[in-house]
Amino acid sequence: MGELRHLINITDLSVKELDHLMTVADDIIAHPEKYQDACAHKKLATLFFEPSTRTRLSFTAAMMELGGNVLGFASADTSSSKKGESVSDTIIMAGCYADIIAMRHPKEGAPVVGAVKSSVPIINAGDGGHFHPTQTLTDLMTIHRKKGEIGNFTVGLCGDLKYGRTVHSLIEALLRYKGIKYYLIAPEELRLPGYIREMLDEAGVEWHEVESLDEAIPELDILYMTRIQQERFPSWEEYEKLKDSFILTRAMLKPAKEDMIIMHPLPRVNEIDVDVDDDPRACYFYQALMGKYIRMALILYLLGIK
Amino acid sequence: MNIDGINTGYVLDHIKAGKGFELYHLLGLDKADCTVAIIQRASSAKYGMKDIIKIDADIPLDYDLIGYIDTNITVNVVKDRKLVKKVRPAPPEILTDVIECRNPRCITSVERGIPQKFRLIDKEARSYRCVYCDTLYRENK
Numbered sequence: 016m017g018e019l020r021h022l023i024n025i026t027d028l029s030v031k032e033l034d035h036l037m038t039v040a041d042d043i044i045a046h047p048e049k050y051q052d053a054c055a056h057k058k059l060a061t062l063f064f065e066p067s068t069r070t071r072l073s074f075t076a077a078m079m080e081l082g083g084n085v086l087g088f089a090s091a092d093t094s095s096s097k098k099g100e101s102v103s104d105t106i107i108m109a110g111c112y113a114d115i116i117a118m119r120h121p122k123e124g125a126p127v128v129g130a131v132k133s134s135v136p137i138i139n140a141g142d143g144g145h146f147h148p149t150q151t152l153t154d155l156m157t158i159h160r161k162k163g164e165i166g167n168f169t170v171g172l173c174g175d176l177k178y179g180r181t182v183h184s185l186i187e188a189l190l191r192y193k194g195i196k197y198y199l200i201a202p203e204e205l206r207l208p209g210y211i212r213e214m215l216d217e218a219g220v221e222w223h224e225v226e227s228l229d230e231a232i233p234e235l236d237i238l239y240m241t242r243i244q245q246e247r248f249p250s251w252e253e254y255e256k257l258k259d260s261f262i263l264t265r266a267m268l269k270p271a272k273e274d275m276i277i278m279h280p281l282p283r284v285n286e287i288d289v290d291v292d293d294d295p296r297a298c299y300f301y302q303a304l305m306g307k308y309i310r311m312a313l314i315l316y317l318l319g320i321k
Numbered sequence: 322m323n324i325d326g327i328n329t330g331y332v333l334d335h336i337k338a339g340k341g342f343e344l345y346h347l348l349g350l351d352k353a354d355c356t357v358a359i360i361q362r363a364s365s366a367k368y369g370m371k372d373i374i375k376i377d378a379d380i381p382l383d384y385d386l387i388g389y390i391d392t393n394i395t396v397n398v399v400k401d402r403k404l405v406k407k408v409r410p411a412p413p414e415i416l417t418d419v420i421e422c423r424n425p426r427c428i429t430s431v432e433r434g435i436p437q438k439f440r441l442i443d444k445e446a447r448s449y450r451c452v453y454c455d456t457l458y459r460e461n462k
């Protein structure tokens with residue numbers, strides 16, 4: 016592999032590259048022993064300027080299963096950035112010790128700054144409310160495994176569609192595939208931003224906006240749940256009034272298709288009742304597992320390891 | 322175009338009336354070591370009123386900045402009292418260190434020593450996105 020590649024946004028990867036990553040991840044799942052030393056003597060630096068235990072664990076597990084090592088920091092408190100070191104300097108320094116970097120930063124665009132000076136590949140592990148491409152990779156991998164293909168299904172996206180970057184990135188990624196219908200399930204206050212609705216229109220796909228889960232559930236092949244934060248609402252009363260329309264309970268699953276899958280980027284608060292967890296359609300923990308495999312494939316790809 | 326008084330330099334014509342002084346500062350002409358004249362609210366057949374800036378020296382001129390400010394501005398290049406070139410600068414593909422990102426969550430709000438960069442999204446609307454955080458800037462007002 017010649018040119019240094021980074022992953023800042025999901026659209027940095029072509030559909031062909033996404034296919035490749037999912038094929039490799041499938042192979043890792045089928046033959047884990049083939050990959051157990053693939054990254055021997057390689058180091059991943061996890062530079063987490065803001066804490067995210069889940070994402071960091073996933074990257075760490077991924078590198079360890081490839082036989083590589085992991086170093087880094089878990090929050091700005093324990094890093095030099097507290098002393099005022101710039102992102103750029105931290106990245107240059109880390110490039111002296113590691114072969115690849117996964118960075119998370121509270122400021123939007125921080126990995127773009129990092130990539131300018133980096134001598135090793137950078138993976139954006141979340142930059143504020145902006146991008147989180149490995150979450151989207153995780154979502155795509157889950158759909159690929161559970162549905163056999165990415166395309167020809169109806170997906171319902173529920174919750175905070177206004178601020179939820181996970182949903183925005185997922186839509187952006189799915190728009191490159193064919194035969195997908197969208198149900199956008201959100202209260203008026205948290206509906207999808209205009210520019211993404213425009214993207215849906217421009218792509219000429221079928222999409223519907225509804226204001227309760229019940230309306231959409233019977234139609235769906237995939238239900239993607241996200242959290243609604245109380246502070247997004249003008250008052251507690253309004254939150255209380257609306258929240259139940261966007262909380263998934265086992266009873267609500269009655270009219271759902273047998274093979275519908277329920278996804279959630281985690282952490283979950285109360286938007287999915289725990290009694291849904293035992294339903295075979297629930298696959299949010301499976302999703303976390305897929306997150307590890309697709310990150311393994313990504314690390315191999317960016318390091319140019321076959 | 323009246324290029325009187327200019328030996329070698331530029332006449333910036335068709336500046337939106339009232340914007341001449343702002344452009345003068347943006348182009349750093351207040352610090353230029355040469356004769357500069359601003360003509361405000363000159364009558365124009367095309368626009369009713371316009372501002373004009375005359376610069377009597379061939380100092381380096383930021384065409385990107387001019388194209389970003391207003392696509393109607395014409396730059397007349399003068400050499401030895403003769404008009405040698407007329408340029409209408411287009412909005413640049415990448416706008417560097419002209420505008421600042423207003424998004425408080427953008428990395429540019431904390432990282433030192435990085436340029437403010439914007440990528441042109443729509444030529445007609447002259448809209449730009451911050452290359453770091455993707456915040457949209459429509460029209461430059």
Ligand SMILES: [Zn+2]
Nearest residue numbers: 422427451454
């Ligand atoms: Zn910005």
